[in-house]
Amino acid sequence: MTAHLIRGHQALRASAARAAAATRSERGDVPGWVLITLMTAALVVGLWAIAGDQLQTIFEDALSGVTGPDDPR
Numbered sequence: 001m002t003a004h005l006i007r008g009h010q011a012l013r014a015s016a017a018r019a020a021a022a023t024r025s026e027r028g029d030v031p032g033w034v035l036i037t038l039m040t041a042a043l044v045v046g047l048w049a050i051a052g053d054q055l056q057t058i059f060e061d062a063l064s065g066v067t068g069p070d071d072p073r
Contacts, residue, residue, distance in 0.1 A: 048055070
């Protein structure tokens, strides 16, 4: 009976150690997320610099299409 309890205890500790190792490895890759964020910001700034006027025109046209023409008063 004692040997059975020892084996059960060892199996439980091994399972807990595997769960703890899996938790540590699932925390995420912080430098990877930082890189993705910086690259996304760079793309937005680049598009804004290249096509800012065109994007503003498209946005204003879309808004005027929804709200109607300006009030002529």
